[in-house]
Every structure is written in structure tokens, then in C-alpha cells.
Amino acid sequence: MAGLTIILLVCAQILLVAVLGAAGAGKLARMSGADYPTAVLLAASAFAAVLTLAAAVATALADVLP
Template sequence: MTFVHVNTPPHTGSFAVNIAVVLQSTALVIVVALLAAAAAGKLARLDGATYPAALARAATVFAAVITLAATVTAALAALLT
């Protein structure tokens, strides 16, 4: 009696799982960006900046974190595909 080994492709997961991972990752990046922006705004206020200046620094940090996350995502996507 001989056994035949059938090579089946690895399970790549369902579409719903992929969407859930993307949404959770996006939410995590936004939360980290908001925390970094809040910290930057607070540090700016402690440094004596006015409220508009502190808000501008916080917005700059938020945009920088989102941009960094997008850049890392693009680099990883290029490497993994």
C-alpha cells in the first residue's frame, strides 16, 4: 500500500480576517499618532508656546507620524510582494 502526499497550498486566511487586521492596524496607528500629537502639544505649552503654536506643533507631529506609517507600509508592501 502506498500513500500519496498531496501538496495543498497554505491557508492564506479569509477576506474578513484580512479586513479586520487592516482596520485594527489603522486604528492603532491613529491612536499612536494622537498620543504623540497630544504629548507634543503639552510639551509645547510647558515650553511657553501659545495655544495656536502648540496646536500647530501637535498637528505637525500628527502628520509626521501618519506619513511615517504610510512610508513604512509602502516599503513593507514593496518587499513582501
């Protein structure tokens, strides 16, 4: 049961980091003068990039750890 709890907490933390990264990217895009659709597109791509990076790290760790 403890393993499942750790996995769920790590997933929640990854989602939180992805949302914060997306919010930061959107805010920076708006501050640099981008319109709303462009800012949302940049935020969505940052969100996807964080999730992709997390999946790549998890795959690499799954290959290395027993």
C-alpha cells in the same frame, strides 16, 4: 474576513499612536512656554509626521513582502 479585521485594527492603532504623539507634542510645547496657536500647530505637525511615517513604512513593506 480576517485580513480586513487586521487591516482595520492596524489603522486604528496607527491613528491612536498619531493622536497620542500629537497630544504629547502639544503638551510639551505648552510646558515650554508656547502659546496655544503654536502648540496646536506643533501638535498638528506631529500628527501629520506620524501618519506620513506610517504610510512610508507601509509602502516599504508592501514592496518587500509578497
